[in-house]
């Protein structure tokens with residue numbers, strides 16, 4: 001492994017001197033969060049298979065610090081909803097979201113999760129944003145693994161730049177309240 | 183194989199159940215279809231199952247259908263049988279009125295009919311009498327209509343971004 | 352332990368029923384799914400457990416019911432191909448071709464030999480892709496992740512071949528009524544040759560890791576077994592039925608798309624357990640490779656689609672240059688072409704078994720009724736019977752070897 005190139009994340013902007021480095025807590029926490037996001041794959045249908053590709057050796061989502069899939073909602077940071085969510089499933093999505101601890105992000109992958117996709121039918125939820133707030137939408141039916149990775153990097157970007165107090169702000173509370181989440 | 187002709191099946195069925203019980207005889211790309219009365223369906227499937235030559239022992243599929251125009255026979259059930267030994271297929275159709283859509287279950291003969299009948303119930307509201315667990319299977323429990331009937335719309339009623347003008351309606 | 356336990360699971364000699372302590376004679380209820388990672392799609396099983404032994408299971412399905420059959424009644428024929436992709440998305444081209452053949456049967460279109468051969472190649476590639484996923488995920492469920500990473504690369508490679516032919520990876524929407532939308536390009540030929548040359552080595556490697564692996568064998572042999580009679584009664588088809596010892600394969604019993612031209616064998620199992628299902632799928636992959644090889648060797652010359660301008664969507668270049676093509680394009684896309692009245696049933700050997708299309712046409716632009724016979728939906732009913740008396744971990748392995756696919760199951 002001697003010739004392997006190891007990428008190290010760049011340090012956030014800060015004040016550097018001999019033997020010390022000063023930066024804001026926000027950006028330090030953001031950096032740490034962004035590079036070790038644990039996704040919870042909520043794969044229901046076709047898009048879930050593309051997620052499998054994203055996970056496998058070809059595309060390897062592990063390169064973005066998401067090596068560790070967290071199948072337990074309690075420890076996950078990103079909820080990746082991939083595939084059609086039927087109305088029967090909607091309460092389950094919400095339940096899983098509620099089980100996640102803050103800070104939590106939601107990545108909606110595929111036309112179905114974003115808007116119901118080609119299934120404008122009586123049984124399909126017309127977009128998961130009707131039950132939970134969504135941070136990043138990835139369009140496509142199914143999106144290519146590159147797109148899923150891109151969506152994931154957007155989440156990283158959000159995590160990096162998020163103030164650690166955001167989740168305590170009244171705006172955020174109001175957002176959750178509009179979804180009926182306490 | 184292929185030594186069982188469709189005529190043979192018709193003869194066997196008519197011999198057992200009488201000429202007037204078997205009608206609507208037609209053929210579609212080699213597959214025979216017959217129509218029969220509701221009261222005959224279970225004995226007929228048993229008869230075909232146990233028949234020493236025909237051996238229709240595989241229920242390929244079972245599905246409902248809705249013809250709103252056909253008064254008194256609005257709902258139909260189509261049984262797709264397959265005799266694996268002879269490689270012959272057969273469709274049996276029955277029709278029931280929509281006010282009283284009652285059909286006897288065939289789960290006693292084919293275990294696979296269980297979910298197929300539940301699906302037909304879910305989609306068309308056909309009541310399979312004697313079914314061990316006739317509840318909705320694909321749709322949510324508290325749905326109050328049977329969505330595959332022709333009069334119900336496909337679209338999700340909760341959407342308000344679909345403006346009729348934009349869709350040329 | 353109940354009676355069934357002994358039948359299903361003779362070599363798991365451990366009696367896991369607690370003999371003392373607070374849980375003696377106490378049944379627990381365990382909810383498995385619908386989001387449990389090991390349930391492969393979203394199915395819910397409410398298990399009644401006696402210690403580690405499953406006493407009873409109750410299934411709930413329909414968590415991604417998308418109303419395909421209702422949509423199909425509102426869409427012109429050619430738009431339904433898009434729906435069929437999304438049924439068994441592990442082997443989408445088989446679904447596409449099955450639907451195309453159904454409509455061709457209704458319309459009475461004769462497909463040229465070359466198109467039929469290309470279809471066979473694509474369908475067998477799809478079968479490979481399907482079985483690769485099913486078997487490698489079964490290995491993952493027994494704890495062998497490496498195998499999955501090895502063979503999954505070849506699935507990616509099959510995607511590349513799809514892309515050559517239709518531009519999409521997963522939801523392929525491949526082909527047209529009357530043939531293929533484009534011919535096999537030289538690149539596609541190259542890639543198919545490459546897969547024929549190199550996949551065997553990868554498969555062998557995978558097999559050498561798994562097939563005689565003690566852990567794998569212990570986890571899968573005599574687990575989730577079903578007898579041939581029960582399997583037939585439950586309407587099993589495909590690899591799951593063949594593992595139980597019935598050699599029913601639509602490809603040989605009712606050949607379609609020139610399957611009668613090819614020489615291949617139908618592997619059957621003896622016990623119908625998880626290990627047999629695994630081996631049958633494994634062998635089917637070898638047979639698929641054989642079929643592809645034969646099709647490539649004997650690929651006939653000639654057109655790649657039928658001369659059926661009323662139904663065959665013309666190529667885009669033609670539409671821009673050729674008046675007639677433009678007219679047909681318009682008519683087909685606007686759904687102004689009516690189909691004849693009739694009823695047809697056509698079935699193909701899908702990844703999981705007999706995939707049937709029962710189409711009733713009343714002469715309009717859309718089907719009057721379209722019923723999909725989805726193998727997964729039909730055989731998943733037997734799951735409680737297959738896992739009764741086994742342990743929870745066996746239930747997971749059984750489910751993964753049955754290859755139930757949520758999209759296909761719930762339509």
Ligand code: SF4
Pocket residue numbers: 045046047048082083084109110111112113117118140141142143437522
């Ligand atoms: S967006 Fe397309 S590929 Fe993804 S789940 Fe929906 S139908 Fe399937």
